[in-house]
Amino acid sequence: MNEINKPQSGSEKIGAIKSFFIALPMMLLTLLLLSGGKKPSDGYAFVALAATYILFNSIFYLMVKTGKTDKYRLPLYFTSSILFVFSFISHMLEARGSMAFTDDTLINCQIPFCHIATTMMIIPAALTKTIIFPGTMIGGYASIASMLVVWIGVSLSIGRGWCSWGCFFGGMDDGFSRFLKKPVIAKISENLKYMPYAVLLTVALTSAVYLSPTYCEWACPYKTVTEYQSVTSIESLIKMIVCVSLFISLVIALPLLTKKRTQCALFCPFGAMQGAANYISPFDITIDREKCVKCMACVKNCPTLSLDEACVKEGCAAITCVKCGKCVDICPKGAAQIHIKGTIYGLNPTAKRILFIYAAFLLFATFSGGWFQASLAKIFKLIATGVI
Amino acid sequence: MNSIKNIIGYIWAVAAILLIIVIFIGSDFLSKKFVEASGLKVSPLYTGGETLRVVEKNGYKMTIQKPVFPALIGENADGFVQIVLRSETGFADVIEERIDYDGNAGDDFLIKIDTKKSAAEVSSCDGRPVSLIKLYSLKNGWAVRVRVKNERK
Numbered sequence: 001m002n003e004i005n006k007p008q009s010g011s012e013k014i015g016a017i018k019s020f021f022i023a024l025p026m027m028l029l030t031l032l033l034l035s036g037g038k039k040p041s042d043g044y045a046f047v048a049l050a051a052t053y054i055l056f057n058s059i060f061y062l063m064v065k066t067g068k069t070d071k072y073r074l075p076l077y078f079t080s081s082i083l084f085v086f087s088f089i090s091h092m093l094e095a096r097g098s099m100a101f102t103d104d105t106l107i108n109c110q111i112p113f114c115h116i117a118t119t120m121m122i123i124p125a126a127l128t129k130t131i132i133f134p135g136t137m138i139g140g141y142a143s144i145a146s147m148l149v150v151w152i153g154v155s156l157s158i159g160r161g162w163c164s165w166g167c168f169f170g171g172m173d174d175g176f177s178r179f180l181k182k183p184v185i186a187k188i189s190e191n192l193k194y195m196p197y198a199v200l201l202t203v204a205l206t207s208a209v210y211l212s213p214t215y216c217e218w219a220c221p222y223k224t225v226t227e228y229q230s231v232t233s234i235e236s237l238i239k240m241i242v243c244v245s246l247f248i249s250l251v252i253a254l255p256l257l258t259k260k261r262t263q264c265a266l267f268c269p270f271g272a273m274q275g276a277a278n279y280i281s282p283f284d285i286t287i288d289r290e291k292c293v294k295c296m297a298c299v300k301n302c303p304t305l306s307l308d309e310a311c312v313k314e315g316c317a318a319i320t321c322v323k324c325g326k327c328v329d330i331c332p333k334g335a336a337q338i339h340i341k342g343t344i345y346g347l348n349p350t351a352k353r354i355l356f357i358y359a360a361f362l363l364f365a366t367f368s369g370g371w372f373q374a375s376l377a378k379i380f381k382l383i384a385t386g387v388i
Numbered sequence: 389m390n391s392i393k394n395i396i397g398y399i400w401a402v403a404a405i406l407l408i409i410v411i412f413i414g415s416d417f418l419s420k421k422f423v424e425a426s427g428l429k430v431s432p433l434y435t436g437g438e439t440l441r442v443v444e445k446n447g448y449k450m451t452i453q454k455p456v457f458p459a460l461i462g463e464n465a466d467g468f469v470q471i472v473l474r475s476e477t478g479f480a481d482v483i484e485e486r487i488d489y490d491g492n493a494g495d496d497f498l499i500k501i502d503t504k505k506s507a508a509e510v511s512s513c514d515g516r517p518v519s520l521i522k523l524y525s526l527k528n529g530w531a532v533r534v535r536v537k538n539e540r541k
Contacts, residue, residue, distance in 0.1 A: 033412060103524035107472070107531045109434050127460050130431035137423050137430060144430070145419035153411030157404040211433055211458050282400040342397030344390065355401040359408055366412040 012067045012334075012350045019065035022354060026060050029362065034369045044384070048377035056365050063357055067350070069325025069338075073164065073364075074178060080368040081171025085225045087371035088112075090378055090388060091141065092227055100230040109134045111227070112142035115151050115167070116270040117216055119200055120207035132211050150367065157359050159281030160274045161323035163264055163304075165360040166367050169222045169251075173263045174324070177255035177303050184257040193265070193305050193320070196272035203269050215269055221247035264322065265304040275319045283356045284339050285317040285327060288346050291335035298327035298336050315345075323360065328353070432456040436470030436531070440489065448475035448483075448529065455489055457538045465541040468521055471499060474529035479503045486513060489536070499532050510534050 014022065034053055040046040059072045066072075092099050101111060113135040124132045131137070135144045154162045163170050203215040217229075218239055224247035229236045246267075254262035264271050278284065287298070292312060299307045306321040317327070327336040338353045339345065378388050411418060432438070437453040450473050457467035469489045473479070481504050486495040495513040501523065502508070508523040510532075521533035 029409065033409075103531070104526045106434065107436065107524050107526060109430055124431070124460060125428060128431070129427055130429050130433075132431045132433065134434040135430065137428065138419055143419065145423050145428075146415050149415060149418045149422055150411055153407050157407045208460055211431065211460065282397065282404050340397045340401045342393040342400065344394055352401070355398075355405065359401070359405045362405065362408045362412075366408070 014065055014067070014350070016065060019061060022064050023057065023061045026358065026361065026365075027057050030056055030365050030369070033362075033366045034373065042377075044377040044381045045373065047380055048373040048375075051376055052369060052373045056361075056369070060357070060361050060365075063361070064354060067353070068329050069353065069357060070329045073325060074174060077164065077171040077364070078175030078178075079171075080364070080372060081168055081175070083375035084168040084171075084368070084371050086378070087375040088226050090375075095141070098230075099227050101227050102230055106134050109136055110140065111135050112140075113144040113147045114142070114216070114222075115147055115162075116169075116220065116268070117213050118148070118151060119269040119273050120203050120213040120215060123204055123208040124211055127208075128211075132207060133213055133216075154363055155274065155277035156280055158283060158323060158356070158363065159278035160271070160319075160321060161281065161283065161356075161360050162274055162277070162363075163268075163271055163322040164324040165364045167264075167270075168368065168371070170261070170264055170322075172225075173251045173255040173261045174303065176252050177259050177261050179256055180259060183259040185254075186258075188258060188260060188266075188305065190305075190308070195266045196268055199267055200269035200272040218242060219246060221251050221263060221267075223247075259303070260305060261303045261322075265306075265320070271304075271320070271322075278319050278321060282341050283323065283352075283359070284341060285321050285323065286337055286339040286345060287312050287315045287317075288335040288337060289313075289315045291333045291346075293333055293335075295332060297330050297332065301326055301330050323356070325357075431458070433458045436472070436533070440491075445473075447477055448473050448479060450485060452487060452489055455536055455538075457541075463538055463540065465538050467536055467538055468533045469536050470531060470533050472526070472529065472531045473501070474526070476528065479530070483530075487534075490539075496536075497534060499534065501530055501532065503530070508532055 030053060035049060040049050059076050063069055063072050089099055096105065105111060111134045113133060117133050121131050121133060124130065131144055133144060137143060137145050154166055158165065164174070206214040220243055223243040228240055228243065231237050231240055250263040250267055294312065296309070296312065299309065299312060303324065303326060304320055304322050306318040307327060311318055325338070328338055334349070337346070337349045338356045340352050340355065343352065382388050433456065437456040440452045440454045443450045443452070450471065453470040453472070455467050455469045457463040469487070471485070471487060473483065481502070483501045483503065485499050487497055487499060488495050490496060496516065497513055497518045498511050500509045506523065506525055508520055510518050510520045512518045517537060519535045521535050524531040
């Protein structure tokens with residue numbers, strides 16, 4: 001192995017016993033948080049809980065032991081987003097009999113709230129003290145208040161790390177962006193990085209003017225795999241065509257071709273807003289300029305275009321960084337590191353990384369644990385009995 | 389100075405971990421507190437506004453909601469009144485209801501719903517302009533939104 005390819009201190013390996021003890025608090029916390037302190041309702045739920053618990057903790061243990069973050073995060077995150085879609089659709093089919101929402105759903109304010117809608121409701125909420133979304137404030141499936149509480153807490157904790165560890169949609173384009181070994185489209189215009197800010201501004205202003213969540217209604221690609229308005233008019237047909245086209249292009253095709261998270265990096269208004277949360281999070285990604293050999297592996301591999309030559313020179317990732325950990329994993333000199341603001345650069349990188357993955361993985365495990373278990377229970381039941 | 393910043397940094401990072409635990413364990417409690425503290429509600433544009441009164445009819449229940457004049461600041465000149473009819477036993481082929489939404493003891497408009505054709509008509513009783521915005525088909529009933537003018541504008 002030549003010198004440049006030898007992994008160094010940014011991603012250190014830890015011994016098996018030490019790794020076990022480092023991972024032990026996670027094992028105890030996830031046991032409490034995944035089970036909710038309650039006995040599973042039936043055999044399928046018990047097996048699903050056990051499978052989820054073992055899988056999550058094995059992955060976390062490997063993250064600690066091997067010093068690799070993204071290598072283990074990605075398959076789990078991609079699986080989680082696929083299971084989210086399965087769980088959501090099956091819930092909608094049970095509750096409504098269809099993925100399409102109807103007049104009844106709207107009039108009764110029963111649409112599950114999604115964090116992306118936050119970008120559209122801030123101005124109206126500030127001025128009218130009301131939320132322009134047909135959901136429930138408390139109770140029910142994905143209530144507005146519970147999602148807002150989680151979003152505020154996560155923003156304070158890991159900032160835009162939400163987009164790599166929490167967002168139930170992010171795993172899709174993240175996963176598709178890793179399927180090919182080399183990108184078919186290698187060059188993406190730098191100017192496209194500003195696109196999400198334009199989308200954010202547009203949806204925030206139009207939503208304030210029309211007092212309706214315009215992105216959710218007209219441009220959300222994920223409607224394709226969650227829920228959508230029943231097609232009863234030309235307008236609803238156009239909305240459906242736009243959403244499906246955006247899903248196919250931004251979530252599947254372009255991530256496959258470019259090896260970038262195109263929906264998250266080039267379109268998502270929530271991602272654009274969430275970048276600001278990186279200012280208040282204690283964790284960031286830094287590049288040790290003394291160790292860096294300017295190979296630009298981090299720049300080439302960053303899935304959200306959050307690293308460029310200027311960032312490498314300055315020694316820190318851009319504010320758009322989603323803290324996936326890929327740059328830390330692949331840096332041949334260990335120059336890319338997870339850093340805690342205020343602490344001394346380059347000192348104790350392993351401890352800093354472990355503190356970060358504790359916060360990020362706890363978010364992942366507790367947030368996705370519910371639908372992970374629910375989906376697995378349904379799948380196990382389907383395999384065993386032939387019915388969901 | 390550097391060592392103080394260093395210690396604060398690590399404390400901040402540990403607090404970030406604890407915060408994740410707290411928001412999930414205390415989710416229900418924190419959600420309720422958040423709603424109480426912020427005073428936020430779902431927009432009446434979606435809920436149809438607060439309930440003005442509920443009238444028990446022969447075989448169905450009619451809920452008349454307060455008029456809503458949605459605007460980013462203040463009130464709009466145009467708004468709507470939402471009427472919801474629910475029944476456990478079903479409706480007649482045609483329902484006619486006279487609505488007094490401003491509490492002046494006089495009927496303001498008449499709604500006529502053809503439940504077979506899923507169609508509705510609205511006509512004014514007191515000469516003030518009204519029109520149908522939309523008839524919503526519900527699982528166990530109907531909802532009608534009627535466009536009304538804001539008297540205060």
